[in-house]
Amino acid sequence: MTDKPIPTGGPPKKTLSRHENMFQRSASYASSPSSNRLSMGGQRLNSPRVDGEAPIVLNLDSRRALPSTPNSPGSRKMKSAETKALLQKKIGTSSPRSSPPQSPCSQGRPLASTISRTEKPSRAPPSANKRASRSATTYDGRPVSPSPPPRSETPPRPQKRPNVPAKPGSPMANAAKPKVPPKPTVLNEEEHNQINEGCKKFCNANKQLLAVSRSTLEKVRSTLDPVKVEFLQAQLGIAAEDLKAFNTKFSDFIREASRAYDQKKTTTIACLTVDIANYSSIICAALKLAAVDCEADESVFKQSLKSITTVKDSLIYVVDILKAVADKVDTSLVPQLEEHIKKTSATLAGLVGHKTTGPLIPVGTRMEIEAAIRAAVVSIAKLVNSFNAPLEQTILTEAKVASCCVAQLCATLNETINTNTNLLSMPEIREKIIVYASDIKQAFAVFMEATKCQVSNPCPNVFAVMKENESPMRKLFHHVVSQIQAFSVIDTAQRTDINVNSIKPTAAHIKVADSIVADPADIVPPPPANITQSSLDVPDDYVASTEDIWDEPASDEGRVLYTDTGNLRCSTLNKLIIHTTANLDMNRMKTFITTYRSFTTPEILLLKIIQRYHVPENAGVEALPIQLRCCNSLKYLIETQYEDFSAEFISQLDDFLVELQSAPAYKKFATIIKTTLKKKQEERQTTKTEIVNLTIEEKIPLSPAKLLFVINEEEIARQLTLVDFRIYKAIKPVELLNQAWSKAKYKYRAKNVLALVARSTALTMWVASVILWQETLRGRVRAFTKMVNIAQLMLKLNNFNSLMAILAGINTSAIYRLKFTRDQIPNATKQLLEELSDLMDPTQSYGNYRQRLHDVDPPCVPFLGTYLTDITFIEDGNPDYIQGLINYRKRELVFSVIREIQQYQQQSYTDDFVNIAHFLTELASNDEEKLYELSLIREPRGATLEQLL
Secondary structure: OOOOOOOOOOOOOOOOOHHHHHHHHHHHHHHOOOOOOEOOOOOEOOOOOOOOOOOOOOOEOOOOOOOOOOOOHHHOOOOHHHHHHHHHHHHHOOOOOOOOOOOHHHHOOOHHHOOEOOOOOOOOOHHHHHHHHHOOEOOOOOEOOOOOOOOOOOOOOOOOOOOOOOOOOOHHHHOOOOOOOOOOOOOOHHHHHHHHHHHHHHHHHHHHHHHHHHHHHHHHHHHOOHHHHHHHHHHHHHHHHHHHHHHHHHHHHHHHHHHOOOHHHHHHHHHHHHHHHHHHHHHHHHHHHHHHHOOOOHHHHHHHHHHHHHHHHHHHHHHHHHHHOOOOOOOOHHHHHHHHHHHHHHHHHHHHHOOOOOEOOOHHHHHHHHHHHHHHHHHHHHHHHHHHOOOOOHHHHHHHHHHHHHHHHHHHHHHHHHHOHHHHOOHHHHHHHHHHHHHHHHHHHHHHHHHHHHHHOOOOOHHHHHHHHHHHHHHHHHHHHHHHHHHHOOEHHHHHHOOHHHOOOOHHHHHHHHHHOOOOOOOOOOOOOOOOHHHOOOOOOOOOOOOOHHHOOOOOOOOEEEOOOOOEEEEOHHHHHHHHHHOOOHHHHHHHHHHHHHOOOHHHHHHHHHHHHOOOOOOOOOHHHHHHHHHHHHHHHHHHOHHHOOHHHHHHHHHHHHHHHHOHHHHHHHHHHHHHHHHHHHHHHHHHHHHHOOOOOOOOOOOHHHHHHHOOHHHHHHHHHHHHHHHHHOOOHHHHHHHOOOOHHHHHHOHHHHHHHHHHHHHHHHHHHHHHHOOOHHHHHHHHHHHHHHHHHHHHOOEHHHHHHHHHHHOOHHHHOOHHHHHOOOHHHHHHHHHHHHHOOOHHHHHHHHHHHHHOOOOOEOOHHHHHHHHHHHHHHOOOEEOOEEEHHHHHHHHHHHHHHHHOOOOOOOOOOOOHHHHOOOOOOOOHHHHHHHHHHHOOOOOOHHHHO
């Protein structure tokens, strides 16, 4: 209740509710410096007043107390005289140098019993102003003389006391002058937004808590005995009523503060979190009791667990923000909020401890974490390996993919923290995993800064330096994997007997960690330092060409072989170049330039072309046609094979271009070739700039198991296709020569072929992993159905490569044995799966697929496996050399396959990449052996459908 106003001739004073009164006091509380404000309980913070400020006027109103604190001062009505006496006593004993008292929350009293407010002179009667002024004090403890009531409704301005110097020798002159506190540092706009965001999270968490408390009260009325219901009604009902009112006003304050920067409003809402947290703690404790008593109702436990966890996490978030601005807000807020966090954590641990059973970290969760770590390791390894060769545009994509993989790993750890109820029973281990996620983020940020430095100012041994920069990340990943392995074997039933600090990974755990953080098997090795003719696979009877191409014998005997139809079959290198430039045959020229890496080097080829260009005067042939064909061949070589060129090659080419520039007939060719070279070099420089300016933005965190259900199927299929086509389009002809993808000697050439093959394998394992990561039968059925739908969308997008990978994942042994999962699949999905399987049937050399491929219109991502199989047959069935001569006919057969691959590289998809594409580039998955073990856990042998439901 409020004191009755004394009747006056002015307008009646508005009576404030206790909730409105609280928030009006909060505004006054925040308007003054943090060292001069009032606590929400009506107590004075005994700090000196800055000269020129109005004296602080206090007034206490009595309020009813909650039933949980019957002895609080607000539980009984206080008379006006008693109120003034108590107030005068408090003010009289205050000291300017005393520390601020604790908030009512920390004293164990509810907020409602201690709310006070400052009377506004313009609305209060004169007698009320007199009473208020008699209880006011200045900064040195002396009472302020009461001022006469104003004649008008306009409130009087506070009078500034004149600064009259004291007489020498007087007691006032000898008295120590009080120190004027410095004005508080003002929050900047970013800090203002962060505080508002943190308080908004806390406000929303309280809304969820209130909703759960209401539903819990309805459920306990029908399940518990009347005594317990009455007790919970007293704990939940009344506290929830007050929390709802305060939280509504709290939400309004946050909404107003978020519209525009306001120091007063921001500090107000920060201070209110302490008082509102008091009610949250009471309701959390009551919810725990209700969940324990309603043991038969699993929904009460889950809802209570989720709401209490949300409140705790939001408080932690607020505390982290306030710690960052500790010098700009009241320092007493953080310790008080931390006390509430401890209470909420204890409540949470007690609730979880009542229900926890089984391993601390389930097998499926552990395997998902390991898969996310493996994806992060592989993505970072590929980024580091990019420094093993001249930088390409792909390094920018690799940097973004690595960033997304790390974000995905942190999301997986955070999801484990938030959803694994067993972890809540052991908060020490839960905190360790939280620290792991934070350490990984910080370590990756340091690694990316080091990467940018090496891009902008590379060291001579840049690759070795990058390996050193990567080492801390590998060690951290190894530590996390081994610790997660050790935590996963803990039985929560024995958690009370376990010393967390004594948990150490075993040798088996360390062995698993070693395998997960090892270099990927498909990593592309660096190219050899020097590539010479002798480093190629030449036979002992190899017929060498003459040093100068014009010294080559005119006779073809022993140096050229022809087919029965008169076409070129085999020849020496010189004879092959002579036949290529002797007449205008574009197909022969393209075949020769495309396949030359299978029998010579770029430097040797350039030397031979330059030699052929310089036609001797006594050659007896017309020079102009030969020189034009040499220039055409050189132009095509530079346009299609630039990645093969070394510094020696570029230097030799520059010298030749100077010669071409001086010849009027070939100046145009020199300009075109120079422009092409400049464009390629600018692309590398642009790549460097983009890497240096790359910022690690906050990604939308998605764990591997949840990604399938958060993003719609069409977008997943579209982005998977764009990633596939980007790799497919980058495949160069040299990657398909000499079976480079399968021979260790030539693997350095086959970067993109190996990437697409590895991606198909990863997609296969990802399909199986996502299905098995789902703990429930319903979840596995849902994931299985989504995968079949994505496969159908792949067919519509003409992405046969990923279509084949998804079907392979569905048919792995770990998924194929899931009898009950397959039985629950809708009939329409089963029929669709059968049709897709028939299309990609490998019988008759993928006859159905090949016919479908030839009927589609680009863009398209063909199934690369068929092309690699065709090239393998050609390579194994035809020798590279016949009688020591280059088998040119074999190169024509290989070129026919390469030409078909290039045909589908010409037209690109028009869809745009979105951020989710980077999450879908390096797919997290487990190996087939581990997936089969998980499959036996999901559907044990001999299990019945009732046991799985």
